[in-house]
Amino acid sequence: MRGSSRGAVRQGRAAFDAALPTVADKAVLADELFAVTALLDENATLRRALADPSREGSDKAALAQRLLAGKVSEAASSIVSALVAGRWSEERDLSDTTERLAVEASLVGAEQEGRIDTVEDELFRFERVVAASPELRDTLTNRQGDAAGKAEVVSTLLRDKAAPESVRLARQAVLAPRGRRFDTVLDTYLRYAAARREQLTAVVTTAAPLTTEQTGRLASALQRIYSKPILVQQLIEPDVIGGIRVQVGDEVVDGTVLRRLDEARRHLAGG
DSSP states (O other): HHHHHHHHHHHHHHHHHGEEEEOOOOHHHHHHHHHHHHHHOOHHHHHHHOOTTOOOOOHHHHHHOOOOOTSHHHHHHHHHHHHSSSSSSHHHHHHHHHHHHHHHHHHHHHTTTOOHHHHHHHHHHEEEHHOOOOHHHHHHHHHHHHHHHHHHHHHHHHHHOOOOHHHHHHHHHHOOOTTTTTTHHHHHHHHHHHHHTTOEEEEEEEOOOOOHHHHHHHHHHHHHHHHEEEEEEEEOOOOOGGGGGEEEEEEEEESSSHHHHHHHHHHHHHH
């Protein structure tokens, strides 16, 4: 995202943070912002008009308010108005930011209900389930398939098995992938969750399940290295090389990672 768009993002986020305390149902706000994202994606003329850096911000905000009047809540209207009033260097930055705030509205609802960890874990594991099933993957990623039908497949699979926020976000990933693959959309949502909580996610692939003690030791060692809280997501693959593989962002370490991290910690402590 270009520098001139960052100011607009901060402006929109400030409006988002100010509106949240007034919103009783975060799911409604999430759905409204997802709907605005779809509107921007589907209407190039409108998107250009609202993201045009040469137009006065107040004029763009007034246009957004007229378009959304009576269709979304006051909170959603104020957020979108603040977003479009900013200067955007790329049209896509506006719709990307609207989508991100929609995801965050859903995540805030999960935080308030004390199930944000559950939502992150369920989205991660559902993405792995889809990746492991060629038939399911083809069903959910078929560009010729009916989006509503794919969303219903997601609902059927997760019904009574996942938090409502997990279901909503997984459905959104097939309803409006916005040109991305299903796994990429869910990975994006999980990055938003991690960023909101100022933590990193470590994907740990092991030949056998780690014990609670081992998971705690690994998370603690990684936290010392990266200076941020670490959420450990574990995958089991019996043939993984070296017995364990850890990925944090783009960084990957193969081999006996727990031993290596412990050795590095002792070396640093001794230095």
